[in-house]
Amino acid sequence: MIVDSFTPWLKPIYSTADNLVRPLYWLANVPLRVQEWSASSVTPRSEIEVENQRLSKESLIYHGQLQRMSDLAAENLRLRRLLNATELLQDSVLVTEVIGVSANPLRHTLTIDRGTADGVFVGQPLLDAEGLMGQIIEVHKSHSAALLITDSSHALPVQVLRNGVRSIAEGTADYNLLSLKFVSPSADIREGDKLVSSGLGGLYPAGYPVGTVISIASEPGDSFLKIDVDPSAEIDRSRHLLLLYTSRDSGADATE
Amino acid sequence: MQSGNHSIAVFLTVVLAVVFNLMPYSGDWIVWKPNFLLLVVMGWVLYQPKEFGVYFAASFGLLADILLRMTLGHSVIVFALCVSVIVMVSRWAQYLSLLQRTFLVSLIIGVVGLLEASVFMLYDRPSAIEHLPMKILLSALAWPLIDRLIARSQRQRD
Numbered sequence: 001m002i003v004d005s006f007t008p009w010l011k012p013i014y015s016t017a018d019n020l021v022r023p024l025y026w027l028a029n030v031p032l033r034v035q036e037w038s039a040s041s042v043t044p045r046s047e048i049e050v051e052n053q054r055l056s057k058e059s060l061i062y063h064g065q066l067q068r069m070s071d072l073a074a075e076n077l078r079l080r081r082l083l084n085a086t087e088l089l090q091d092s093v094l095v096t097e098v099i100g101v102s103a104n105p106l107r108h109t110l111t112i113d114r115g116t117a118d119g120v121f122v123g124q125p126l127l128d129a130e131g132l133m134g135q136i137i138e139v140h141k142s143h144s145a146a147l148l149i150t151d152s153s154h155a156l157p158v159q160v161l162r163n164g165v166r167s168i169a170e171g172t173a174d175y176n177l178l179s180l181k182f183v184s185p186s187a188d189i190r191e192g193d194k195l196v197s198s199g200l201g202g203l204y205p206a207g208y209p210v211g212t213v214i215s216i217a218s219e220p221g222d223s224f225l226k227i228d229v230d231p232s233a234e235i236d237r238s239r240h241l242l243l244l245y246t247s248r249d250s251g252a253d254a255t256e
Numbered sequence: 257m258q259s260g261n262h263s264i265a266v267f268l269t270v271v272l273a274v275v276f277n278l279m280p281y282s283g284d285w286i287v288w289k290p291n292f293l294l295l296v297v298m299g300w301v302l303y304q305p306k307e308f309g310v311y312f313a314a315s316f317g318l319l320a321d322i323l324l325r326m327t328l329g330h331s332v333i334v335f336a337l338c339v340s341v342i343v344m345v346s347r348w349a350q351y352l353s354l355l356q357r358t359f360l361v362s363l364i365i366g367v368v369g370l371l372e373a374s375v376f377m378l379y380d381r382p383s384a385i386e387h388l389p390m391k392i393l394l395s396a397l398a399w400p401l402i403d404r405l406i407a408r409s410q411r412q413r414d
Contacts, residue, residue, distance in 0.1 A: 021322065
């Protein structure tokens with residue numbers, strides 16, 4: 001345990017063993033795939049048509065918003081150039097599926113169905129439709145392991161969307177809770193404030209939703225506030241995730 | 257031939273337990289998910305204390321460490337501790353009813369879980385102790401199925 005905790009010497013053993021148990025991940029997914037297949041097979045045609053119409057309308061709305069977004073992005077770029085600021089990184093994503101979840105509440109990890117063959121790398125950010133989920137910690141040929149932001153060993157630099165106050169969001173071993181560290185009692189932070197990744201540290205790109213402040217407590221004698229945050233991402237629910245490639249990740253084989 | 261069948265039964269129950277452990281469920285309740293692999297290992301030791309013991313449990317603890325991405329040795333100790341208690345009471349355990357066995361297994365999981373959480377709290381790390389009662393309850397609910405499965409393969413062997 002000491003060797004594993006303080007040195008990377010056992011990593012090759014983990015890697016080999018993980019490849020050996022890969023068929024078990026496939027097997028663990030069979031019931032869910034069967035359930036998905038049966039659910040899609042028995043859906044009535046009328047329901048599919050309604051769903052299709054709804055998705056077409058949504059697609060139209062999003063395309064409209066996207067046109068506005070590209071206009072805003074171009075304007076933002078022009079203004080940044082005027083200010084001689086760094087250009088925003090262009091991000092692309094790769095869709096992936098969760099194939100395994102750690103059953104241990106003390107270790108929030110999951111296994112996804114993408115590996116080195118898809119250009120996945122250690123430290124790569126992972127998100128769902130709502131926000132940041134975590135980062136890749138192990139990569140194998142056709143699958144990878146990710147550490148979730150709610151794991152107690154995980155910390156992520158964030159800032160308040162409203163005013164840019166910076167802090168560190170730490171995992172609490174609870175899927176629905178993050179904790180903000182080192183926020184002084186005089187800081188301008190309120191319940192309901194949205195938090196986004198600040199980009200500091202270089203691991204997570206800036207501007208991705210992390211969570212919402214749900215409670216702020218100040219205990220006498222404490223130098224910092226006790227702030228609880230509800231994660232934006234559906235950490236314990238999302239099955240289809242996105243692997244994020246920023247333009248600095250050279251050689252990434254990703255799709256926009 | 258019988259020994260071969262027995263090994264297949266052990267293998268199949270272990271694979272089934274691992275599949276249940278890894279299955280990507282969703283929802284708030286996943287933190288209460290029982291450790292099916294631990295339950296199956298305890299089941300085999302309970303029924304076959306002469307054949308399976310602490311080393312058998314420790315080796316599956318190693319597998320659990322790899323699957324659950326725990327520090328290597330963590331589950332080895334947890335599995336070995338749980339099974340040690342079963343080995344100690346195995347002489348009497350064979351006379352217990354299903355309900356009594358369920359209680360015994362729940363008690364062991366609870367005590368070892370408390371011990372595990374105490375060690376984590378000692379080092380000021382999250383212990384997930386608040387999830388322990390529900391985890392014990394779900395383990396107790398899952399146990400009769402595992403018990404029956406192992407008992408059935410045991411009967412087929414005899």
